[in-house]
Amino acid sequence: MLSSTEENYLKAIYKISERDNKAASTNAISSEMSTSAASVSDMLQRLSSKGMTHYEKYKGVTLTEQGNRIATNLIRKHRLWEVFLVEKLNFTWDEVHDMAEQLEHIQSPDLVNRLDQFLEYPKFDPHGDPIPDADGNFTHRRQIELTNLTTKESGTLVGVQEDSSTFLKYLDQMGLSLGTELKVLEKFEFDGSVKLLVNNKEQITISNKVCKNLFVKK
Amino acid sequence: MLSSTEENYLKAIYKISERDNKAASTNAISSEMSTSAASVSDMLQRLSSKGMTHYEKYKGVTLTEQGNRIATNLIRKHRLWEVFLVEKLNFTWDEVHDMAEQLEHIQSPDLVNRLDQFLEYPKFDPHGDPIPDADGNFTHRRQIELTNLTTKESGTLVGVQEDSSTFLKYLDQMGLSLGTELKVLEKFEFDGSVKLLVNNKEQITISNKVCKNLFVKK
DNA sequence: TAATAAATTTAGACTAATCTAAAAATAGAA
DNA sequence: TTCTATTTTTAGATTAGTCTAAATTTATTA
Numbered sequence: 001m002l003s004s005t006e007e008n009y010l011k012a013i014y015k016i017s018e019r020d021n022k023a024a025s026t027n028a029i030s031s032e033m034s035t036s037a038a039s040v041s042d043m044l045q046r047l048s049s050k051g052m053t054h055y056e057k058y059k060g061v062t063l064t065e066q067g068n069r070i071a072t073n074l075i076r077k078h079r080l081w082e083v084f085l086v087e088k089l090n091f092t093w094d095e096v097h098d099m100a101e102q103l104e105h106i107q108s109p110d111l112v113n114r115l116d117q118f119l120e121y122p123k124f125d126p127h128g129d130p131i132p133d134a135d136g137n138f139t140h141r142r143q144i145e146l147t148n149l150t151t152k153e154s155g156t157l158v159g160v161q162e163d164s165s166t167f168l169k170y171l172d173q174m175g176l177s178l179g180t181e182l183k184v185l186e187k188f189e190f191d192g193s194v195k196l197l198v199n200n201k202e203q204i205t206i207s208n209k210v211c212k213n214l215f216v217k218k
Numbered sequence: 219m220l221s222s223t224e225e226n227y228l229k230a231i232y233k234i235s236e237r238d239n240k241a242a243s244t245n246a247i248s249s250e251m252s253t254s255a256a257s258v259s260d261m262l263q264r265l266s267s268k269g270m271t272h273y274e275k276y277k278g279v280t281l282t283e284q285g286n287r288i289a290t291n292l293i294r295k296h297r298l299w300e301v302f303l304v305e306k307l308n309f310t311w312d313e314v315h316d317m318a319e320q321l322e323h324i325q326s327p328d329l330v331n332r333l334d335q336f337l338e339y340p341k342f343d344p345h346g347d348p349i350p351d352a353d354g355n356f357t358h359r360r361q362i363e364l365t366n367l368t369t370k371e372s373g374t375l376v377g378v379q380e381d382s383s384t385f386l387k388y389l390d391q392m393g394l395s396l397g398t399e400l401k402v403l404e405k406f407e408f409d410g411s412v413k414l415l416v417n418n419k420e421q422i423t424i425s426n427k428v429c430k431n432l433f434v435k436k
Numbered sequence: 437t438a439a440t441a442a443a444t445t446t447a448g449a450c451t452a453a454t455c456t457a458a459a460a461a462t463a464g465a466a
Numbered sequence: 467t468t469c470t471a472t473t474t475t476t477a478g479a480t481t482a483g484t485c486t487a488a489a490t491t492t493a494t495t496a
Binding site: 046 | 482483484485486487490491492
């Protein structure tokens, strides 16, 4: 059985490997987790001795099959708890991250599957992220970054990359939530900002940085 | 903010003080928590320096108002999660203790109250134990030990003192659950065992030890 | 390719929570 | 009331996870 701390390392390694498509470096992990590189280096050796990672000094780490299974299950638990908090307890999508961060570490052979059933097997969490099933399989959705829509193209907002509270609250203020219909009216070369038509009504302009954090489905 | 460990000490102190109606001794706590007396002694000083307990060396501890508030809230969280696990996720009453032990330590200003609302403000947990409200007030119920019923008296099973899985499974096997109607047919002086009529149908005999762990309402 | 910069690991130290063994204080009994 | 048994506390050590500073390895660039 792993400690919560060890589990969090596996999650970070998973996330980085997914993003960069290569072994996670000590520095990447230390920055992801806001800990010192020294602590990470220490931990990587421990996780390897427990069979969770493939680790070669100075070469970064990848997850073993077992490590991958645990990381995926953490993500499953995290996202299902988020659905519970939003759907059943009426929290908003910007409030649930910290609670889910704690709830994902609850140890129980059955809890997560019962929760999944109770929630009627949701495929996506409140931020549009896919929820792996009990076997670790993700539902894949053909989604693209909003930046990739050309002028006059339309799409539905189906996910966000960032899930910081500040970003999500900003989206709320702009009237953007999952399911919102967007049409690109104009793209400004100068700074990459984009003027959008929201649900065929409002017009807003958002920065390039915001655009990059929004996923749409054509 | 207290650690989970510190919180568990407060709960133990609360439980012992309730039971014995006096300051909790180091030994009582160490036996309740299955840790060494030395560890307890250490922790008591720490909890006192944090304003959670009144502690005088060699004299035992009591909770301060703040300590009491935290302990009561832990009990609230524990019991509400148990209701959730049984009512919503269909766990049985003997399966939920360990999960609730973990869930009670989730830190969130609002979660427990949202959960309470979602569950429609239950007053008792799946073992018949009262759930304190947000202000720490318990609903009191006039319940007595089954041992206190005399021959031919009847009552409804409303609570259990023990909540170990083995004990609860034993009750299931004997056909006993909360709400069951019991009538005392015969009390055996010899060993204190009791013959009962269950729901006006079955007859069973249970030991004195089991009797002492059952609460009924006349 | 040699020098320098960046990344990584090791060394040594700290805190929280635990333990065993020994010392000190309190309680009980003769 | 004095001696002995019990309870409690202190001392010193251990483990997980963390840190900073120093040493080492890898990468970059002149």
